[in-house]
Amino acid sequence: MLQIIFQNLKNSIGWKTKRKIIVFSVDDYGNVRLNSKSSRTNMDKAGMKVYSRFDALDTLETKQDLEQLYQVLDSVKDATGRNAVFTPFALPCNINFEKVADNGFQKYEYELLPETYSKLAKEQPEAYLGAWEKWQEGIQKGFLKPQFHGREHLNLAIFQDKLKNEDQQLLTALQNKSYTSISDDKYPTMSSFAAFDFWEVSENENLKPILIDGLTQFEKVFGYQSNYFTPPGFSIHQSLFATLKENGIDYIDLALLRKEHQGENRFKKSFNYTGKSTKEKLTIMVRNVVFEPTEDRGIDWVSFTMKQIETAFRWDKPAIISSHRVNFCGHIEESNREKGLKTLQELLEAIVKKWPDVEFMSADELGTYITKTS
Secondary structure, three states, X not given: OHHHHHHHHHHHOOOOOOOOXXXXXXXXXXXOOEOOHHHHHHHHHOOOOOOOHHHHHOEOOOHHHHHHHHHHHOOOEOOOOOXXXXXXXXXXXXXXXXXXXXXXXXXOOXXXXXXXXXXXXXXXXXXXXXXXXHHHHHHHOXXXXXXXXXXXXXOHHHHHHHHHOOOHHHHHHHHOOOOOOOOOOOOOOOOOOOOOOOOOHHHHHXXXXXXXXXXXXXXXXHXXXXXXXXXXHHOOOHHHHHHHHHOOXXXXXXXXXEEEEEEOOEEEEEEOOOOOEOOOOOEEEOOOEEOOOOOOOOOOHHHHHXXXXXXXXXXXXXXXXXXXXXXXXXXOOHHHHHHHHHHHHHHHHHHHHHOOOOEEEOHHHHHHHHHHHO
């Protein structure tokens, strides 16, 4: 009953449309979390914990991951004849593991995503040879429309502090060319993976150049300027909003019920809805559907997701479907990718059958449409 009330609440306010629009917002593309099976085995032997399915299964997308995803997205067409499309919220940079090792694990160094793919194509050709080209193909053919998810998927303050203290978890992960199974217990209010988390609010000044550089590198990697941002872990302070707007961002994903850290473990709550505007003139977007098909919640994911979409459409709202790359990764376990893609296929078929007038859009296309009609 509470779930039904919540589903209706999050769709009752905000921008509305009679068009039945489906958006897939899928986080974490471009990010190296786990390098390989052998890396996971080595870390297991070293006593590194698997805190979540991300630690166990989440790898940089392989050529096979992308090929099989495209096949599923291309298998259905909307009312306009368009295939389904993912908006991968992507990171243009990764840890340069070789440079960090060369400097004696003293400081952070990053590399651009094409360099990451070039290295992995040599080290693991069966998975990564041709993968970056497959990425570009997906963009050209309209299967993918990446947008900005931060420069890298790590908290630089925690990273540097752990290097300084010779943290064995971090060093073991780095020696296995991974950034996973990292504890952040010593850092209240901060996650090792949330790039824009902080303790004192003044730290946000140090985060502004990271945002600016990240957006510059995104354009360099993907060939166009991003105008839509999802912060890692949905965590960001409003003092950074002006920097986002000044550097080309028009749309930002925020939680429906947001707890914004104000520094030193103090928080401010706010209520958001799709179409709400910030004082910096960023348009807020709120994901109103969840689809995590390889997460074991004891539910039928197709039925659960279809009910959420139905609620959104009943309230004349677009269905903005939130998901993560890990659902479609098969580098560690092919069965994980098979399950995720099979469920995605079933969901897409159910959508076009129930709503023949449905339209697939990328997240930024929806944002543009909202701007034009508001």
